Amino acid sequence: MDFTWNEEQRSFRESLCAFLDKTLPDDWEKFSQHGPASPALTAYAAKFCRELADQGMLFPHWPVEHGGQGLSPWHQQILAEVMWEYGEPRGGQYMNVNWIGPTLMRYGTDAQQANYLPKIATGEMLWCQGFSEPDSGSDLASLRTRAVLEGDHYRVNGQKIWTSYAGLADTCFLLTRTSDDKKRGITILLVPMDTPGITVRQIPSLIGEGDIHEVFFDDVIVPVGQRFGEEGQAWEIIGFSLTNERLGIPRYHLARTALDRAVAMLKDNGYWSCDLIKAEAGRCAALCEAARTANYAIVQKRAEGLKVGAESSSARFATVMAERAVCEFVVEYLPEALVDASPYLKMHHQRGIVAGIAAGAAEIQLNIIATDVLELPREPR
Numbered sequence: 001m002d003f004t005w006n007e008e009q010r011s012f013r014e015s016l017c018a019f020l021d022k023t024l025p026d027d028w029e030k031f032s033q034h035g036p037a038s039p040a041l042t043a044y045a046a047k048f049c050r051e052l053a054d055q056g057m058l059f060p061h062w063p064v065e066h067g068g069q070g071l072s073p074w075h076q077q078i079l080a081e082v083m084w085e086y087g088e089p090r091g092g093q094y095m096n097v098n099w100i101g102p103t104l105m106r107y108g109t110d111a112q113q114a115n116y117l118p119k120i121a122t123g124e125m126l127w128c129q130g131f132s133e134p135d136s137g138s139d140l141a142s143l144r145t146r147a148v149l150e151g152d153h154y155r156v157n158g159q160k161i162w163t164s165y166a167g168l169a170d171t172c173f174l175l176t177r178t179s180d181d182k183k184r185g186i187t188i189l190l191v192p193m194d195t196p197g198i199t200v201r202q203i204p205s206l207i208g209e210g211d212i213h214e215v216f217f218d219d220v221i222v223p224v225g226q227r228f229g230e231e232g233q234a235w236e237i238i239g240f241s242l243t244n245e246r247l248g249i250p251r252y253h254l255a256r257t258a259l260d261r262a263v264a265m266l267k268d269n270g271y272w273s274c275d276l277i278k279a280e281a282g283r284c285a286a287l288c289e290a291a292r293t294a295n296y297a298i299v300q301k302r303a304e305g306l307k308v309g310a311e312s313s314s315a316r317f318a319t320v321m322a323e324r325a326v327c328e329f330v331v332e333y334l335p336e337a338l339v340d341a342s343p344y345l346k347m348h349h350q351r352g353i354v355a356g357i358a359a360g361a362a363e364i365q366l367n368i369i370a371t372d373v374l375e376l377p378r379e380p381r
């Protein structure tokens with residue numbers, strides 16, 4: 001098996017890097033310390049995404065009929081790797097490109113596609129994902145935010161938590177309960193965040209300013225036309241979305257880039273002669289490359305049009321292990337990097353510490369591996 005990029009892929013990567021080198025501000029690494037969802041980065045991301053769209057590089061892997069170039073999942077992976085290598089200047093808009101856009105294309109009505117896809121395509125829209133609730137995280141199907149049909153609209157009451165980007169988002173991709181059937185009673189509504197009755201409260205967090213929030217819904221009125229899919233279809237739709245979300249962030253590549261930078265700093269400050277540090281760095285590199293291989297196997301399946309199953313959980317878990325190992329390596333051997341010495345390593349640390357929680361807890365991936373890969377019984381005997 002040969003994992004080297006072909007000529008065309010290499011040139012695609014190089015043109016992306018050249019664009020980023022030319023476009024990002026000189027103080028980008030310090031600037032990106034504001035956090036991925038801060039007002040400063042969100043405003044910059046909107047400008048950056050417009051420029052990326054002008055170059056035809058915001059979503060080259062989307063189908064031609066939706067404004068993309070119909071390029072392969074490998075191009076999507078290269079795009080994501082390059083963006084994360086540079087510290088993800090798309091801010092929260094990475095979600096649009098990775099899973100919100102593709103989900104709209106697959107399940108949206110003509111009116112929803114016509115309304116949202118052009119705004120995503122020009123880098124104008126920021127979404128938030130209203131899934132988790134105070135008592136429903138890993139057990140998402142227990143969610144209780146209620147949407148009651150009243151003629152031509154739904155009345156929504158309930159609370160979401162940990163909602164990234166909610167403070168500045170235009171629209172919420174909201175999971176609501178429309179019946180008591182645990183999974184088939186969940187319905188998606190696309191809700192403008194300025195709808196009366198929505199209150200957003202920021203939760204201070206290590207990942208950065210403005211990242212996570214509580215969102216309260218008090219008698220929020222949502223027209224039936226804003227329902228996404230059929231009533232009760234949410235579980236099927238988010239199954240599709242979450243596979244895209246989990247694999248859309250190439251954290252193994254971010255971790256590997258952070259590791260390379262840490263090693264370069266250790267060489268500069270003379271600590272690289274220590275055998276223990278070398279061995280630990282080697283262990284981290286092996287974990288990053290194992291995670292990369294697991295992710296690439298899935299990209300290849302996608303490129304061949306094959307269905308991706310539980311192996312996405314193995315890839316995600318391998319990626320979390322790589323991220324955590326690099327975070328611990330830096331804490332142990334280069335702690336000064338997390339104060340001021342390296343804005344990049346600080347950014348990696350802020351994102352790395354939540355890698356096994358955000359987008360679903362790592363332990364849940366292990367459960368899926370146990371049942372669907374190892375075929376162990378679901379319940380203890």
Ligand SMILES: Cc1cc2nc3c(=O)[nH]c(=O)nc-3n(C[C@H](O)[C@H](O)[C@H](O)COP(=O)(O)OP(=O)(O)OC[C@H]3O[C@@H](n4cnc5c(N)ncnc54)[C@H](O)[C@@H]3O)c2cc1C
Binds near residue numbers: 128130136137162359
């Ligand atoms: C930075 C960040 C951003 C986030 N952004 C969003 C967002 O935009 N939108 C959104 O909806 N949510 C978001 N989340 C929430 C995230 O999806 C949840 O935190 C995650 O699903 C875990 O749910 P929980 O926090 O309720 O923890 P719990 O489900 O209560 O889990 C707590 C612990 O128990 C373990 N556990 C739980 N159930 C099991 C089980 N069956 N087997 C083994 N172990 C188990 C978990 O692994 C975990 O260690 C975000 C979280 C973070 C940290």
